[in-house]
Amino acid sequence: MGCGNSKSAAISSAGGSDSVRDNKLKKSKIVFVVGGPGSGKGTQCERIVGKYGFTHLSTGDLLRAEVTSGTERGQRLNAIMSRGELVPMETVLQMLKDAMLFKVDSAKGFLIDGYPRELSQAEAFEKKIAIPKLVLYINASSETMMERLMNRAKTSGRADDKAETFKARLQTYYEATEPVVQRYDSKGLVKKISAEGTADEVFKLVCEALDSLK
Ligand SMILES: Nc1ncnc2c1ncn2[C@@H]1O[C@H](COP(=O)(O)OP(=O)(O)O)[C@@H](O)[C@H]1O
Numbered sequence: 001m002g003c004g005n006s007k008s009a010a011i012s013s014a015g016g017s018d019s020v021r022d023n024k025l026k027k028s029k030i031v032f033v034v035g036g037p038g039s040g041k042g043t044q045c046e047r048i049v050g051k052y053g054f055t056h057l058s059t060g061d062l063l064r065a066e067v068t069s070g071t072e073r074g075q076r077l078n079a080i081m082s083r084g085e086l087v088p089m090e091t092v093l094q095m096l097k098d099a100m101l102f103k104v105d106s107a108k109g110f111l112i113d114g115y116p117r118e119l120s121q122a123e124a125f126e127k128k129i130a131i132p133k134l135v136l137y138i139n140a141s142s143e144t145m146m147e148r149l150m151n152r153a154k155t156s157g158r159a160d161d162k163a164e165t166f167k168a169r170l171q172t173y174y175e176a177t178e179p180v181v182q183r184y185d186s187k188g189l190v191k192k193i194s195a196e197g198t199a200d201e202v203f204k205l206v207c208e209a210l211d212s213l214k
C-alpha cells in the first residue's frame with residue numbers, strides 16, 4: 001500500500017476539508033514514544049492500546065509495510081534500514097501524517113512510536129502536525145537492548161535484527177535521537193521510564209506517566 005492510497009482513503013472515508021482535518025489533528029492527544037532499538041517501545045505501546053484505547057502508529061511498521069509491498073521505493077527503504085540508518089524525513093513524515101489523518105475521527109489519542117528520531121523530525125512534526133502532550137522516554141542500557149534484539153531476531157525475520165546492524169542503530173540512536181529527548185525535557189514534556197524490569201513492571205511506570213496526563 002502506498003501512502004498516497006491511505007491519504008485518498010482518509011479524505012473519502014470522512015468529511016471535512018484538508019484544513020478542518022489538519023485542525024482536528026492539531027487538537028488531538030499525541031504521545032511520542034522514544035527509546036533505543038529493542039528498548040521495548042512496541043511492547044509497551046501494545047499494552048497502552050489495550051488499556052487506554054489509543055491509536056498506535058509505528059513508523060518502523062509503516063516503513064516495513066512499504067518494503068513488503070515490493071515497490072522500488074520499498075527496496076530503497078529496505079537498504080537504508082538494513083544499514084541501521086534513518087530513511088529520509090520527507091518520506092516518513094508524509095506516511096505518518098497520512099496514517100494519522102486516516103484515524104483522526106476515531107482516535108482517542110495517538111501513540112507515535114519511533115518518531116521523531118532526529119531534531120529536524122521533531123521540528124517538522126510540530127510545524128506540520130501538532131505539539132505532543134507527552135514524550136515517553138523508554139530507557140534501557142545498550143546491553144539490555146542488544147540482548148532483547150538478539151532474542152527478537154530468532155523470530156522477527158527483520159533485516160535489521162542482526163548484531164552488526166544493532167551497532168549502527170545504536171550509534172544512530174545516541175547521536176540523532178537522544179537530542180530529541182533533551183529538546184522535550186527542556187520543555188518539561190518528558191517522562192523517563194526505566195525499561196530494565198519485566199514488561200509488566202515497565203508498564204506500571206508507563207501507566208503512572210500516562211495517568212498524569214489527564
Ligand atoms: N521489559 C522487557 N523485558 C524483557 N523483554 C522485553 C521487554 N520489553 C520488550 N521485550 C522484548 O524485547 C524485544 C524488543 O521489544 P520491542 O517492543 O520490539 O522493542 P522496540 O520496539 O523498542 O524495538 C522483543 O522481543 C520483546 O518481546
Ligand SMILES: Nc1ncnc2c1ncn2[C@H]1C[C@H](O)[C@@H](COP(=O)(O)OP(=O)(O)O)O1
Pocket residue numbers: 035036037038039041042058059060061063081084085086087088089092113114115116117121160169
Ligand atoms: N522516524 C523515522 N525516521 C527515519 N527512519 C526511521 C524512522 N522510523 C523508523 N525508521 C527506520 C530506521 C529504523 O532503524 C528502522 C526500524 O525502526 P523501528 O521499527 O521503529 O525500530 P525499533 O522499534 O526496533 O526501535 O526504520
Ligand SMILES: [Mg+2]
Pocket residue numbers: 041042058060
Ligand atoms: Mg518497535
